[in-house]
Amino acid sequence: MDAQRRAEITGWDAREFSDGFAGLGRLVDRGFSGAVTNGTGWLFVFEGRVVGTADADLDAFADASGTVYEAPAAVLPVLFAMQERGGEPRAQYYTNDTPLSEADRKLTQGGFTGYVELSENVLSGDYYVTYTAGESMAAAYVGNSRRLETGDEAFELADDEVGIYTVYEVDLDVQEIPAAEASGGATTAGEDTAGEDTPVESEADEPVEGETDEEGPVRDATPGDEAADAGAETATAAVDSESSDGETVDREETPRPGARDDGGEDGETPPSPGERAGEPIESEPAADTVERENAERADESAEADAATERAATTERAATSETPDSSDAPDAADEPEPGSEGDHPSDDVFSEEEQWREQKSIPALDPSEASDPPGDRSRGEAESDAAGRPPREASERRRSGSAGRSGAAGSAAANGDERSPEPRSTERDRSDRSAVSQRASGASAGEREPVDERVEQLQAELKAAKEKRESLEAERDSLAVDRDEIAAERDELSTEVDRLESELSTLREERDRLESELSAARDRLPESDRTISPAEARSGTNLFVRYESKGGATLEDAHDGTVDRDALRENLRIEHHTSFETEGLAVDGRPYEEFLEDTIEYGFTRWLVEDLPFEVSGTGNQSVLRDLYDAIPEIDRAEIGGSVSIAITENGEETREQRSFDLVLRDRMGNPLFVADLNDSRDPTAEGTLESLVENGRDIAGSNEPFAAAFAVTESFFEPGALETASDAVGGGLFSRSKRASFVKLSRKRGYHLCLVEARDGGFHMTVPDL
Numbered sequence: 001m002d003a004q005r006r007a008e009i010t011g012w013d014a015r016e017f018s019d020g021f022a023g024l025g026r027l028v029d030r031g032f033s034g035a036v037t038n039g040t041g042w043l044f045v046f047e048g049r050v051v052g053t054a055d056a057d058l059d060a061f062a063d064a065s066g067t068v069y070e071a072p073a074a075v076l077p078v079l080f081a082m083q084e085r086g087g088e089p090r091a092q093y094y095t096n097d098t099p100l101s102e103a104d105r106k107l108t109q110g111g112f113t114g115y116v117e118l119s120e121n122v123l124s125g126d127y128y129v130t131y132t133a134g135e136s137m138a139a140a141y142v143g144n145s146r147r148l149e150t151g152d153e154a155f156e157l158a159d160d161e162v163g164i165y166t167v168y169e170v171d172l173d174v175q176e177i178p179a180a181e182a183s184g185g186a187t188t189a190g191e192d193t194a195g196e197d198t199p200v201e202s203e204a205d206e207p208v209e210g211e212t213d214e215e216g217p218v219r220d221a222t223p224g225d226e227a228a229d230a231g232a233e234t235a236t237a238a239v240d241s242e243s244s245d246g247e248t249v250d251r252e253e254t255p256r257p258g259a260r261d262d263g264g265e266d267g268e269t270p271p272s273p274g275e276r277a278g279e280p281i282e283s284e285p286a287a288d289t290v291e292r293e294n295a296e297r298a299d300e301s302a303e304a305d306a307a308t309e310r311a312a313t314t315e316r317a318a319t320s321e322t323p324d325s326s327d328a329p330d331a332a333d334e335p336e337p338g339s340e341g342d343h344p345s346d347d348v349f350s351e352e353e354q355w356r357e358q359k360s361i362p363a364l365d366p367s368e369a370s371d372p373p374g375d376r377s378r379g380e381a382e383s384d385a386a387g388r389p390p391r392e393a394s395e396r397r398r399s400g401s402a403g404r405s406g407a408a409g410s411a412a413a414n415g416d417e418r419s420p421e422p423r424s425t426e427r428d429r430s431d432r433s434a435v436s437q438r439a440s441g442a443s444a445g446e447r448e449p450v451d452e453r454v455e456q457l458q459a460e461l462k463a464a465k466e467k468r469e470s471l472e473a474e475r476d477s478l479a480v481d482r483d484e485i486a487a488e489r490d491e492l493s494t495e496v497d498r499l500e501s502e503l504s505t506l507r508e509e510r511d512r513l514e515s516e517l518s519a520a521r522d523r524l525p526e527s528d529r530t531i532s533p534a535e536a537r538s539g540t541n542l543f544v545r546y547e548s549k550g551g552a553t554l555e556d557a558h559d560g561t562v563d564r565d566a567l568r569e570n571l572r573i574e575h576h577t578s579f580e581t582e583g584l585a586v587d588g589r590p591y592e593e594f595l596e597d598t599i600e601y602g603f604t605r606w607l608v609e610d611l612p613f614e615v616s617g618t619g620n621q622s623v624l625r626d627l628y629d630a631i632p633e634i635d636r637a638e639i640g641g642s643v644s645i646a647i648t649e650n651g652e653e654t655r656e657q658r659s660f661d662l663v664l665r666d667r668m669g670n671p672l673f674v675a676d677l678n679d680s681r682d683p684t685a686e687g688t689l690e691s692l693v694e695n696g697r698d699i700a701g702s703n704e705p706f707a708a709a710f711a712v713t714e715s716f717f718e719p720g721a722l723e724t725a726s727d728a729v730g731g732g733l734f735s736r737s738k739r740a741s742f743v744k745l746s747r748k749r750g751y752h753l754c755l756v757e758a759r760d761g762g763f764h765m766t767v768p769d770l
Helices: 003-009 020-027 075-085 100-109 151-160 223-242 286-320 344-358 373-385 390-398 400-413 425-523 533-538 554-559 564-570 591-596 599-609 611-617 625-633 686-702 719-728
Strands: 013-017 034-037 042-046 049-054 066-070 088-094 114-120 125-132 135-142 147-150 164-169 529-531 540-546 571-577 584-586 636-639 642-649 652-659 662-665 671-678 708-713 742-744 750-759 762-767
Touching: 003 075, 013 020, 034 075, 042 075, 049 075, 075 114, 075 125, 075 135, 100 114, 100 125, 100 135, 100 151, 100 164, 125 151, 135 151, 147 151, 533 540, 533 591, 540 599, 554 564, 554 611, 554 625, 564 571, 564 599, 571 599, 584 591, 591 599, 599 611, 599 636, 599 662, 599 671, 599 708, 599 750, 599 762, 611 625, 625 671, 625 708, 625 750, 642 686, 652 686, 671 686, 686 708, 686 719, 686 742, 686 750, 719 750
Parallel strands: 529 584, 671 708, 708 750
Antiparallel strands: 013 066, 034 042, 034 066, 042 049, 088 164, 114 125, 114 164, 125 135, 135 147, 540 571, 540 636, 636 662, 642 652, 662 671, 742 750, 750 762
8 A cells, every 4th residue: 555645544543453354343333434454454444334455355354453543534535445446547627727616516417436636736735536426525635734624625625726637437346344254255335235234125115006117117206296196196086086977978068167168177178088097198299289279369369359449449439429319210110020021140140240340349238128139149249348258259159140040040930029129318328338337447457557567666766776775885885995995005105115215225235245246356366167165175185294304203293302393394284186276266265275274274284283292292191192102193184084994793794984074094094083173153062072982982993093083163062062071081081090081992992082172273172181
């Protein structure tokens, strides 16, 4: 498993388990999400089920013991399982082109299983969204500390990031943790398993008696479907009850109010017996039904308009023209029905033609006058205008001619001698009264649209007031923003003035420094190239040489036959480099000038020119015998040198190198002295002395000529460093030992530990105190 994931998992809350699957079963329940290890392999568990493995399979845990780690968030074991299993990258998107939220919506709707990783070109962290059959969980590792965020917060952080994300499709292998007695193998998801996890079909899942799949599969029972089924069953029961006696219902009988002539209610065609029995029928296409209904509504609207026009014509005739009584036919002059020469059908059609030409409907009160035979069609028109559905009236009119003709012929055959009632002034007044009532009704009808318009205008006025209040609030908010921006502008203007003043000062300082730099460059020696101080030190070795072999030497100084001046006059500190020094500059100075100013060069010259005379001048040749006798053997000094030491462990000898700031050797290359140099202003710490003491012990044990270890500082030694030196030399700098400041390894072996301070251009030994 990946090391980073292993490190994260082992930081979760942990519990130990044993006894294989039985032990896991006691610890891992349906609510557990995390990881399990037997020491070599891993299981990833989500809500009690194994969703992935690493370095082992599930059977390896049958009798194992190990550790259970509970995840801080359920998304982590799913994510780790998918990453360990590896997935096929399906797509890669740039967030500015395809936002993560858009991809999430599509993956969720598509029932996707896998994960999305947003980490490429993202500096703030790594972001992940896992999907299992469309269900998503999010996790984010934010910042360098990889702070874990999960849930909606993690998804919102990811959705706000800019970068490239990849969609990986992963096929998870979900398994149950077997029971102890069934530990021989794992049960994968999708297999039939015993116990409470096995779904069992309930009685509710069985088809209801009487339902078959002849017309299609049985629908799932949902609340809305149950209500629809209940309504359908009620309607079916009502139809069955109408024909329960076995007789056929006559659909041509007189329709009841609100019913169509064809027997259906509310424009619906009644079901046939075959349909009530559940037999499949072919329904009229929806488009034809809509077209037919639209045509019917158009006919009804046209008939209603015609009725309104006729009423208006009647009103005008009643109010503007007064019938002349002299023009009215006498009752005696009117032919009687059934008399010779009377043709009822002709009268009927002529009245119908006159009615169509007049296009007005007399509003007669049935209690005041009766309809003459020729006025029946107009009576029907009046009843139509009074409220009968236009479609029904139209159909009744279409059959009216035949009805009236048949009625007239029947009356003649039966000897009906009724004569039409004479027209009277009272009837005319009744007509005018009816017309006035219709006119007042029309006025009331006209007022209704006016009231609706008033209500509409009031609603618009209210909306306009609300809009005005909203705009006023927005205006006030913008005014506040304007004032804040103006104040910020003033602050920024003041800041700009300050920065411009500071910029002017900095420019003056820049010009001054450039002038000084130019002057310094003029004073510098001409050089072809430069190197850094570190490069100059690491490539330089110092050699102790003499102007004349017959002059004063270190041996002469050791024997006391020459003085300090004579030695200095004849002794030379020469250098050898791994690079050319001609025209070379270091830190703006010629190489030779730089070298002679280093602490390495100064300490070497002091060690060979001054220290022998300081020891002999104070009478310390005996107590510093090893150090004093080794000085004449110095041949060269290596800056940044190293010493080989032998270490014996378990009877086997190994060699390793120890590095020092300065190593002084004899002609054979044996180390005589080592030195750790501190040319900073910081004091020499206790740890530096501890390291020097231990390294000196190892060198003295491996190299017999080794005489002393020096700690040199241009600052001072901390008290802890002095205490370390005191402990190393046997509990005191002036003990009864025959040698001063001597680190003893055996009765005859050891080395001197010396502390030197560099100040005022010279070097002074403080330990031992000469």
